[in-house]
Amino acid sequence: MKQLFKTYYPLFPIIALCGFYVYQATGFVLHDFANYYFGGYFFSEGHFTSDLYFPDIFNREIATLGYTSVFTSFAPNTPFLTLLFYPFHFVNPFTAKLVFNLISCVLFLYSLSRIFRFYTIKPVYLIVLPVLFFIPIKNNLLFGQLYFLLFFLLAEGWLAYERKRFTPMALFWSLAILIKIFPAILILFLLFRKNYKAALLLIGFCFGFTLLSVLTNGIEIWIFFLRDVFPKASNGEIATAFVDNYQSVHMFLKRLFIFDPIENQNPVFDSPLLFKTLLTAFKLSLLFIGYCITKNDQNKLFAFSYWIIAAILVSPYGSTYTFILLLFPFLYLVKQPGSLPAKTMVLLLLFISCNIPISILITKTFPVSYLRMAFVIAFSVWYLSSIRNSIPWKKSIWIPVFSVLIGISGFYLQTKDNSTPILPKDSPILIYDYTVSDDQLRYFFRDENGEHSATIPLPEVKQSEALIQNNQIFYNNKQQTFGSDHKRKAIVLDRQTLLYLSDYDRGIGFYTLRKSTIH
Template sequence: MKEFSGKYYGLFPLILLCAFYTYKAINFPVHDFSNYYFGGKFLADGKFNSGIYFPYEFNKAISNLGYSGLFTSYAPNTPFLALVFYPISFLSLPTAKLVFNSISVLLFAYSLNRLVLFFKINAKYILLVPILFFVPIKNELLFGQVYFLLFFLLSEFWLAYEKEEPKKMAIFLSLAIFLKVFPILLIFVFLFKKQFKPLIYIAISCLLLFLISVLFTGFDIWIFYFKNVLTKASNGEIAGAFVDNYQSVFMFLKRLMIFDEIENPDAFLNSPFLFFALTSALKIGLIITGYFVYKRVSNSLFIFSYWILTTILISPYGSTYTFILLLFPFFVLTKSDISNVKKVLFLSLLLLINNLPIAYFIENRFPFSYLRLFALALFFILFLSLIYRKVNWKIITLSTIVPCLLITLFKKSEIVNSTYFLHKNAPILVYDYKIANNQLTYFYWTEEGEKIESVPLETQTAINVELKNNQAYYNKKQFTFEKGNKLKPILINNKTLLYLSDYDRGIGFYALRKIKIN
């Protein structure tokens, strides 16, 4: 018994914290878990199709089942995730959340313990995990998120890599990719090492998971996902156009450099080209730095942690529960021979990144609304400083600038000739509208369900306009050019084109847009 308690005592506070919030989550609003649960439920009911990615259709279908008080969005999740939640979708919603959270905690504790034992991490550092990662752990369980499961898959992937078990490694990584996509960046580890055998195993494993998924979901929804959902998600288009809550580099640069007369009128610049160049530079620079990390750093856990940090920085959206993955660089720090003063600095930054309430700074003026991102960037810079002398920064800088210049030179600018019709505080999801009696009435969705509002609009004529290939045409002339799904274009008084569009927003998060016709 003494040996057992001495070996696992560091995990006891963490397990108690997880048990407490697993219990609290029972009566907590369903929150993010509903996205996953209803994906599985509609798959079980044979109603899983592309409509699930359009939030109005998704929420309306949920409402028709008798649920209320929800505002859900299945995007940007893969069709495979519905298959993961298929088994528990036969349970009631509260029971399913309890079961999923319980399984997640067990897998999380199991993989965490295996990492601690394999890398011989002092148990006293594990006692810090409930403090340093308090909010990510709490929100993971209250919201019913999947990052405990993702941590388990990534941990087992890396342990299999360390033990030279390529088949097992490929299974865990492919599951992580099908769960959240962004772990696909970890294949650079094998590309840089020229380890093609593991890459073949990963490709085979991904193909098998894809085929298994297709048996249940069908092929068409995967085509739709790759063509319409993934492209938007990779461009930060999950819900609104500017979402400071994501605290991502992408959103920071977008807020800095992309002007919008309603959502971002105070942009420092209005330079889509510079925005594209800098976001491309970030991705290329981090990947090239990863090459030097692989070539000149012998600590495999550091290499893995570097790529975890890279995925977080490259991702256009983020959340508190994402920071559960910062446990990997935390373990690197516990094994590092840096001074105690530096360790305290690192741990203090982790404490801030993970636990600083976003409400304290999100209402501040830009850029002070991005304090959490600044803390994360500083943590990453200090993390890289541990191997500063092993990296040729001149080559990295040159290798980053040249490709970005080439990309920017050949990138075509998108023609956007429309603006928002409604005011700044417009609903995030307008799904329909009509014009009658000199009024425009629009229909939108909130947690309370369907809502209706009207605004004055003088109309002598209102002519329906043809939609072809998601663009509006009238008298064989094309009026719209921007990307995005569009609905119900109407020409008002031969002067203004009105239509619903999810341009620069999450798929199906329609807003009313207008174009003045000369």
């Protein structure tokens, strides 16, 4: 018993923190867990289709079950997630959230203790984890998020890789990829290390799990996900066009260079081309550094942790619960020899990155509102500082060249949209219908409190309907729109203004009202 206590006492603080927030989550709203639970529930009922990726339909179906205060969206999750959460449909969502949190905690703590033992890391660093990762741990459990499970899959896959057991590695990592997509970046890690067998196994397992999902979910929903959902998610289009909460480089550059008449009236410089070029340069730089680190046979944990950091940085949408994955670079840093002041500084950067209050930051003026992003980048730079002299920086001269070429091609190949939004900045994020009458426009929207309506003045005008066909609007037998955004309910005012619902530059199905001139 004494030996058991000596072995596991460092886990007690993090067990206590997890236990406290598992309990707190029982009295908390379903939050993000509703996405997963109801996806699994509708799958169990046999009617999870691509329609449920549209939040208006998804929330309406949830409301018919009696959960009228839920406001959620299944996007950008993969159809595979409905299989994972299928077993939870046997109990109500609040019980399911409790069970899921308990399972996630057990798996998380299991892998955490195993990886500490594998690298013989001092137990004191286990004791400080609840402080360093307080907000990520808290929000994972309160929101019923997936990142404890994701850490377990990545960690177990990594331990298997370290032992050259590539089949279990591929099993764990493929599940992580099917759950959250971005761990697919680890395929590059394997290829750059010339572990071709491991890479092929990982790709094969991904294909196998995808095929299983296709056989159960159907091919149509996977086509819809890859064609409509994934491109939007990859472009940061989860809800509205500008979301400072994400604290991503993508959103930061968007604030700098993309004009929007409602949400971003004063960019530093209005240039979509510059936005695309700089964003491409940032992504290529991460790829270049990752290639150099990985192929030069740097410390394996160092290289693996770098790819986790790169995946977080390249994502267009960030969140506090994602930062639980920064445990991997944390593990590398604390097992390295170094002075106490140096370690204290890098751990301080990590602490601030994980715990700085976003609710306060987003009320500040840009760019102060992106201070968390700055701390995450500072932590990443510090992490890379030890190998800065081993990177062949002269070869990086090609990055600007390719960035300009890709930026220009992306800019000119992109379908131009000449429509403009008509509602104010603080308008609801999900409008599902509207009417025009009596000198006013009434729009209907949904939020966490149910369905509502509001009005804005609109002079009395003559109306006529426009036809929506193959997701494009036609009027007088002439095509009026050409974008890939989803459109709903189009009318023409005074034969010169087209009015319609669109999710352009927004999450799939998060409609708002837009207008354009008839041509």
